[in-house]
Amino acid sequence: MKLTLRIWRQAGPAEPGRMVAYEVPDANPDMSFLELLDVLNERLTLEGDDPVTFDHDCREGICGACGVVINGQAHGPRERTTTCQLHVRSFADGDVIDVEPWRSVAFGVVKDLMVDRSGLDRIIQAGGYISAPTGSAPEAHSTPVPKPVADTAFDNATCIGCGACIAACPNGSAMLFTSAKVTHLNLLPQGGPERAERVLNLVEAMDAEGFGGCTNSGECTVACPKGIPLDSIATLNREYLRASLGRK
Amino acid sequence: MRSSFAPLNFWRSTIGKKAVMAVTGLLMLLFLIVHMLGNLKIFYGRTEFDHYAGWLRTIGEPVLHGAWYLWIQRFVLVLAVVLHATSAYQLSRRDQKARPTKYSHHQRPKANYATHVMRYGGITLGLFIIYHILDFTTLTLNRHGVEGAAYDNVVSSFSVWWVTAIYILAMISLGLHIQHGFWSAAQTIGANRPSRDRLFRNVATGLAVFLTAGFLVVPIAVLAGLVD
Numbered sequence: 001m002k003l004t005l006r007i008w009r010q011a012g013p014a015e016p017g018r019m020v021a022y023e024v025p026d027a028n029p030d031m032s033f034l035e036l037l038d039v040l041n042e043r044l045t046l047e048g049d050d051p052v053t054f055d056h057d058c059r060e061g062i063c064g065a066c067g068v069v070i071n072g073q074a075h076g077p078r079e080r081t082t083t084c085q086l087h088v089r090s091f092a093d094g095d096v097i098d099v100e101p102w103r104s105v106a107f108g109v110v111k112d113l114m115v116d117r118s119g120l121d122r123i124i125q126a127g128g129y130i131s132a133p134t135g136s137a138p139e140a141h142s143t144p145v146p147k148p149v150a151d152t153a154f155d156n157a158t159c160i161g162c163g164a165c166i167a168a169c170p171n172g173s174a175m176l177f178t179s180a181k182v183t184h185l186n187l188l189p190q191g192g193p194e195r196a197e198r199v200l201n202l203v204e205a206m207d208a209e210g211f212g213g214c215t216n217s218g219e220c221t222v223a224c225p226k227g228i229p230l231d232s233i234a235t236l237n238r239e240y241l242r243a244s245l246g247r248k
Numbered sequence: 249m250r251s252s253f254a255p256l257n258f259w260r261s262t263i264g265k266k267a268v269m270a271v272t273g274l275l276m277l278l279f280l281i282v283h284m285l286g287n288l289k290i291f292y293g294r295t296e297f298d299h300y301a302g303w304l305r306t307i308g309e310p311v312l313h314g315a316w317y318l319w320i321q322r323f324v325l326v327l328a329v330v331l332h333a334t335s336a337y338q339l340s341r342r343d344q345k346a347r348p349t350k351y352s353h354h355q356r357p358k359a360n361y362a363t364h365v366m367r368y369g370g371i372t373l374g375l376f377i378i379y380h381i382l383d384f385t386t387l388t389l390n391r392h393g394v395e396g397a398a399y400d401n402v403v404s405s406f407s408v409w410w411v412t413a414i415y416i417l418a419m420i421s422l423g424l425h426i427q428h429g430f431w432s433a434a435q436t437i438g439a440n441r442p443s444r445d446r447l448f449r450n451v452a453t454g455l456a457v458f459l460t461a462g463f464l465v466v467p468i469a470v471l472a473g474l475v476d
Contacts, residue, residue: 072355104347105345171343172346204257210346212342212343212346213265214436219357219359234439241263244257
């Protein structure tokens with residue numbers, strides 16, 4: 001397959017960037033999108049050019065490291081698919097594909113397609129945990145969790161923190177990400193003791209990063225490779241109002 | 249930094265401001281339902297409509313002095329508009345700053361048209377409210393402009409085609425605003441659940457159509473000569 005990639009090239013955080021077109025004449029339909037970039041980078045390296053910088057790690061859709069905006073869509077055209085799990089066969093021979101980094105004031109471009117997502121780490125540090133004594137694992141049945149609660153908590157725990165929700169949101173809002181943490185931890189009995197404090201701290205940290213607010217446009221949930229639902233944002237709002245009214 | 253005064257923290261947060269928008273929006277929506285139903289009394293004729301308009305000034309008597317209730321309601325509504333608009337302005341500014349760079353490949357919005365035009369609709373409605381008050385409350389712009397003659401004031405305004413046109417555009421804006429706003433408010437105050445989502449969306453569309461149609465039937469009837 002012959003593909004043309006128009007890629008955002010930016011030498012450093014403070015440097016100006018621009019879209020640069022590259023032809024990949026020998027793309028294999030069974031390659032992943034990251035392998036397509038690898039093939040391009042191999043050639044750029046041999047030709048003495050600077051290879052395209054992009055984040056990646058596990059390449060099996062569970063680490064949250066990869067993620068670029070492909071043709072205006074975070075992680076590309078396939079629903080519930082990370083960039084590493086997207087294949088070249090999702091495109092047609094001769095396609096021109098635009099590849100850009102996540103855009104948000106809270107995600108500065110480090111280089112090319114790589115952005116600084118440490119804002120998400122700071123949100124996690126503010127409340128994306130439970131305080132529990134360490135040691136040997138407690139007996140599984142000592143804290144019963146109703147099945148529907150366990151399911152909802154687990155669904156939200158599948159968030160890989162890739163930042164696609166923020167990249168897709170017209171307001172660069174981190175509400176879906178934050179709501180996944182709140183829904184995951186606040187519903188479980190293990191998260192109960194810190195329930196109110198957690199949501200207040202998470203929202204404060206989220207706002208401090210400069211992310212926008214939620215306008216309930218729903219772009220985030222469509223872009224989310226893990227399918228975190230909009231309902232999680234309703235849960236975050238409910239938990240925040242509850243905590244603000246002074247309920248523990 | 250977090251203040252020890254909880255309401256201040258609430259107002260400073262993005263979720264808090266959005267909740268203020270939701271609650272004030274629902275309050276204004278409640279008023280609009282009553283306002284629209286009251287307007288329909290015009291179809292019972294001049295005497296009954298003017299009597300109804302006069303009665304509005306006497307609500308709460310004799311506990312309250314004449315027109316006091318009306319002033320309390322006006323105060324609450326103005327407060328709601330101001331809080332709603334202030335939150336919207338501050339959040340919108342924040343949202344625009346949060347996404348300074350657009351994608352060079354345009355994203356096709358998945359959100360519907362009503363969601364897309366909330367900000368423009370809000371500005372349109374704000375300007376319309378000012379015009380509407382000058383037309384029918386202060387009577388400054390009203391062609392008939394006689395206090396107490398509500399029926400004739402209404403007929404004099406809506407007999408002019410472009411006044412009716414302004415009202416039609418404003419009420420379509422209102423319908424779109426409510427169609428996204430009502431569901432969005434349910435989401436914002438955490439009342440929405442997956443099991444209720446369809447219901448909230450349908451009620452939002454229902455309210456939007458009900459209010460737009462209910463408000464527009466009066467000016468259109470006047471322009472068509474059914475009320476004169």
